[in-house]
Amino acid sequence: MPKMNLKSIAPLLLMVALATGLTITGEYFGSQVEVAEAITPEEAFNLIQDNQGSPDFVILDVRTPEEFIEGYIEGAVNLDYYAITFDDVLNILDKNMTYLVYCRSGVRGGKTLALMAKLQFKEAYNMLGGITAWQAAGLPVME
Numbered sequence: 001m002p003k004m005n006l007k008s009i010a011p012l013l014l015m016v017a018l019a020t021g022l023t024i025t026g027e028y029f030g031s032q033v034e035v036a037e038a039i040t041p042e043e044a045f046n047l048i049q050d051n052q053g054s055p056d057f058v059i060l061d062v063r064t065p066e067e068f069i070e071g072y073i074e075g076a077v078n079l080d081y082y083a084i085t086f087d088d089v090l091n092i093l094d095k096n097m098t099y100l101v102y103c104r105s106g107v108r109g110g111k112t113l114a115l116m117a118k119l120q121f122k123e124a125y126n127m128l129g130g131i132t133a134w135q136a137a138g139l140p141v142m143e
Helices: 006-020 041-050 065-069 086-092 107-118 130-136
Strands: 023-028 031-039 057-061 098-102 123-127
Touching: 031 041, 031 107, 041 098, 041 123, 041 130, 086 107, 098 107, 098 130, 107 123, 107 130, 123 130
Parallel strands: 031 123, 057 098, 098 123
Antiparallel strands: 023 031
């Protein structure tokens, strides 16, 4: 059996952590990631409240523009996960800011969070269940 090291299994560990809501801190893909965490809609709401008015906080909606206009979290910026330029645009964002990422159900958001960790973002959160869970929790949506 081939010898496995942490770097070879890091992507698998990250996906398990994101699926279970664990926090990843420390070294990932050779980068120093402070926080890459999956959080509940209620925790996301509190994060938004705690960072209200902060220029260093971004709510990133990774759904399609068509999904976005159907309803979004106030203050969210839309970056289409399926856009051909998605990875490039994500890579030029300020990696020292704090990001709350969400999609429709949490899948695209989780994949975005994994990519953000790989790209050396310092603090990013994915909202479990996406905007579907946010709405089910009775939290406000802009239309």
